[in-house]
């Protein structure tokens with residue numbers, strides 16, 4: 001299946017909903033609801049993503065995220081906001097993992 005088709009599939013929709021629910025239907029940066037995009041932290045598992053590979057961002061922050069990622073070399077991503085969110089994300093995923101192990 002090609003990736004564009006995958007994005008229209010039921011499997012993707014279910015995954016998307018699950019991740020949005022995990023984050024409370026809010027942008028991970030500003031807690032804004034509304035139109036949310038799922039940002040891939042990695043495309044390593046493209047088509048079969050781990051829920052932790054994806055992060056919901058509002059339109060504005062998604063654009064910002066990409067602009068910042070592309071404007072700084074991989075080794076020097078020192079932008080505070082990005083570092084913040086990655087930290088927040090790590091904490092959050094750890095919490096979710098612990099929670100899911102409880103069940």
Ligand SMILES: [Zn+2]
Pocket residue numbers: 027028029030031032057058059060061
């Ligand atoms: Zn936002």
Ligand SMILES: [Zn+2]
Pocket residue numbers: 038039040062066
């Ligand atoms: Zn993205």
